[in-house]
Amino acid sequence: MSIILGLLTLVLLYIVIVQISKASDLIKTLRSGVEQEESHEKSALFLSVLGFGILIFTLVSSYIYAPTLLPKPASEQGVWINNLMNVTLILTGIVFVLTHIALFWFVYKYHYSKGRKAYFYSHNNKLEIIWTVVPSAVLTLLIVFGIQKWFKIFSPAPKDAIVIEVTGKQYSWVVRYAGRDKMLGARDFALVKGDNELGINWNDRKSQDDFMPDEIVIPVNKPVSINIGALDVIHNFYLPHFRLMMSAVPGVPTHLWFRPTVTTEEMRKELNNPKFDYVVACNKLCGSGHYNMQKKVVVVSEEEYEKWVKTQRSYYYSIVKPAMKDGSFVLETPVSEAKSKLNSSSNNAKH
């Protein structure tokens, strides 16, 4: 019933609008020349006021919402990115305001009047060169600064960086730390099976001290190097507060390194929010659970980090080895054999 009523109201509203407009157009055609001119002026004033109103709306709303945007960047890289963004904001902001003032001022100032003739002005090389050269110069600056920082951000990670591997799958992140030897154990796609999704080669000694925590804990002011991958579809490893992201692509390893500068505690104080936590979110559509693919990130002091690492237990010794003993986990056949097995099965699938 309420739907029918709603629809009826809507239809009535349309009818009213149409009838008024029909009458209004009819009146316009009956008007004298002077009145027509007045109507042009009124329309021009209306459009001009509307335009300036929108300009004011854009500026005021930006001012009001500025404090709700992301807090200060929590990484060194984020600061560079944020600074370049602010420079871009100022430059494009100036152009935005000036062009809009010109546009909606001209609309009113040069609206139709019968006695006036428009000014025949078809080109002016000097002007056109000015507005080719000036934007080019400004853009050159943005390009140079941008590319400079881009290469800095994607430079090789420092040698002393903490190495973490993050793997995306529908709809969670699997985290693996390199452990005491600071080297991640080898992975082999041919070793993948139900209880070894990542295909970790447990025969590799380097893998035996690796640990797989539920959250990402990193020390402040130390470089962190992230090896990013995905199992099923493309995901995106997105750290909004650090201003960083990188796609996680099945079959194509990607990489990102950064230096966190603000601990979780410091950020909680800064935001006056004792519950605040950094987060990794997925930022590439990966299926129906895409909107809830998150993991907590904690930035701590260096001492706290060392303490935390000591509490972490090797995945191999705590889970894989006991399972092998009770027979629920079978260590794979040597890699070469597993590979040939997989090849023959994939050939079967193709033919």
Next chain:
Amino acid sequence: MQTSAVVESNVGEHTHGHGNGGGHHHTETFISKYIFSTDHKTIGKQFLTLGMLWAIIGGGMSVLFRIQLGWPDETFPILERVFSSWFTDGKLNPEAYYSLVTMHGTIMVFFVLTASLSGTFANVLIPLQIGARDMASPLMNALSFWIFALASVVMFSSLFLPTGAPSAGWTIYPPLSALPQTSPGSGDGMTVWLIAMVLFVVSTLLGGLNYVSTILNLRTKGMSMFKLPLTVWALFFTAIIGILSFPVLVACVVLLIFDRGLGTSFYLSNIVIGGKALPFAGGSPILFQHLFWFLGHPEVYIVILPAMGMVSEILAIHSRKPIFGYKAMIFSLLGITVLSFIVWAHHMFLSGMNPFLGSMFTLFTLLIAIPSSIKVFNWLTTLWRGNIRMTSPSIFAIGFVSLFISGGLTGIWLGNSTVDIQLHDTYFVVAHFHIVMGVAAFFGMFAGVYHWFPRMFGRMMNETLGYIHFTITFIGAYLIFWPMHFLGMAGVPRRYYSFNEIEAFSQYADLNKLISVAVIVTFLAQFIFLINFVWSMFKGKKATQNPWNATTLEWTSPIEGVHGNWEGDLPEVHRWAYDYSRYADKEEDFIMQTTPISEEEKKNYNQH
């Protein structure tokens, strides 16, 4: 095929050129006149009608998913009754949400803003503005529409599949789009999507080749390339971009079909689902993105160039001034066309491709700002000291300039790879491309419809309704998309079904409600346009032969529209399209392109 088509067009010219004018009708039935017509004017109207239908469907979809984003905790049993397969317990399912987002993008980008925008105006305007009887190949032209209609039917049918419409986003990145196990929409829905897109490309190519050969070969006597109105130039470059880039989409899509059905691994490698390794090896999902965006980026220029052309024309006519910097306008179109092919990877800065490529693509991408800013400054100078008539077409054209500035400037943010690290795939991107290629292109389209409606239907549209339509849509566009910049700068990612799951993105519930309300109101306001359109078609004020006092050829062809466009001989062109207010002492402020340059004028006549 080509030869026979050309022969047919020559025959057409022959009969009409020497026939007894417009009264000379062959035995035309209703079907041959209105349905399987080869008259470019009719085909243009067909594109427009189907495009409007698609726009309502695509816009309606956005209303549905905005309801979810605006009121994530409420239930809507009413909607469930209508769209029962998409709702559970009064709430939109995540799968349906992603299907709606995917189909909204596909429909709006391809079916409305590519097919209908170019299809409508290239068809209506090219032959009439260059002085031709019809397209180079009217048959190919009709085929272009009917294959588009077929693609439409196929695409629409995907909505009714039991596994649902495709839901991998309009960019259909594999592996998500390749493996039905990862998303139900990637089953039959995706197969149907891929077939529809191949048909769509066939339609686009048939149209595009026709537009280019018509413009190059069928210009009337005296119509040199530098006398063409900017609409024709814009449609010319649009068609060229389409011809060069759409075939790559076919290649891209066909390889995906192979990966899906034949077990090849062009885009797939090392995939593990549920602890099971799939037998794909050696492919790269990034290859797909390169191929897709090689079309995908030029595509946005396919969308915006026709709007730019029409706005240039409309601003000049309604401000009674020549377009400022006619040649600069052409060369900036050319610049955009060339650059559009070497910027595609700016969609892929963070895709995992080599960062060195990122720096090159930053350089080329930001270069596009130069021709774009030339265009904006030239439009502003065209208005300066004009005698601007406040009509529905001109206010929409002015609205276009505002939106193009707003959306274009944020392109400078996103095109810079370093800034993109923060903003990529956030709501900032949604704001950027909706303003610059969505709403702006729509504004160009509306301006074009209001302006050339009398040319199409012989009647005027209602001005007051035009004003109401403009006011609500213009305010609505800013209310919807401006706040999305804030969401993006606060880190909120796009393509999220709900913002409540992740604490950091949940603070904008009120703003999202406001955006959704604005979406609904703006969507309803489009029906004012539709009512105006249909009502004016039958009951509008009869148009005079040249209602806007324009100089171009389409207003010399009988306004009631005759087959073959001109009775008797084709018009001859003597001057460019922008002789507005050339002589301050003359009563009339425009000189038709067909008016010869008098002896007296010749002494110091300089085109531009």
